[in-house]
Amino acid sequence: MIEDIPKEFFRSITFRYASQEDNIEVLVEMGLQPENSEEMLAFLRDRHKEDSLESLLDKPFEAKLQLIPQPTRFSDGTIRVFYSAPEVDTAEVEVRDLYLTHAFGNTREWRTVYYMSFSCDYAGDTKDLRPHVATLPCLIQDEEPGCPGCHRIAAEAVRDGLNGLLTPSARKPGGTCLPVFRREALSNPRKHEWVAFRFDPETGLVSPSTSS
Template sequence: MGVTIPVTPVDWTPGWRIIPSRFPPIQLFERVANPADLDAVFEIESLTNPRLRDEAGDIRLVPPEGRISGPGSSIVMAAFTHLNPEGSRFSDGTFGAFYAANDLDTAIAETKYHRARFMRATDQPRMELDMRVYLVDLAARLHDLRGLQEEFPLVYLSDDYAAGQHLASALRNQGSNGIAYDSVRRHGGECAAAFRPRLLSNCRQERHLRYAWDGKRIGAVYEKRTLDGEAG
């Protein structure tokens, strides 16, 4: 594209990620202390629990030296073992990317857009969507597209991800850790797409949200709490 992309240290403690609550934590990754043991444990347990393979995804997509395990690892690993065949802004569907935002409002804006797009595409009736918020620490040197909208207009298109996917594939093949970029859904927000699980740590659940889908759009977002004030 004729423009050199700077590589910048990004240290978010925390970053924010929101996923549908219908995706449960994958306990396989949580229970294994040493990532080197994942293949053996997965092989043994999948013989007695056929559902494990579907829940854990394809761990072969992450090379052994790049895997993580232990508390909080399941949410990180799921982004790399369950691929979206349609791809995303910085993945063509052949590799995983862990997306996070630098604040809650940006994470909500990003996920509202993508949830609403899915609901419209599948013609879903009015309903409420339960979402789970996670905090995760990100520390990595990332290719930094923040502030470069004019230099990379095709990468920043709202609904066409072809240029972003092409760029991400090229950078990843060259050993890139990932991409930091400005949010397309919230002015002033920042996002990151990490290409390696080991760049992420201390993933923990934060709160529960509910997105109100009215049949055309997500019009409101509520925080779920019990009467004693605890998130639920």
């Protein structure tokens, strides 16, 4: 599907939001309520002061113990992908929409989830698919119709030894995403801030608030 697209060595800062599901379980056990966001964010910061920054880069490439592989846009569940974006606002929109779609579902209750925003350096062989949306519409289609095509693209990229792809964001018009397939293409991770994404059941919207 992408064999005729030339590869180039690409360098960039890229941004990602790391989920903190394990922390939320601890917070629930502590009896903290979602409205106590500042207390929760302070707890998360203190709990992770000694965390290895490299673990933020390692985690997406670690094997996951799942009975059934969980597919994502560029993985059928067997390919490890570090999803990121060269623009911080695109990274935020991507994770906000992902959480709204997959985590909140049809709930009619207020919900809050916490992510760590961070950046790192990317360098590696890359194919830029952004000019090829007309022939690769799966790149910006909704996940259900678009995923099979994106899975084939990712499998080809991994087979060819590519480090990553530049793709148009399916959730932010004009935005760019950078799915990365090889851990060695990433370095120099830098934490930025904790972000609480809150779902308002009355409006159906998710809004972020930050605490550095």
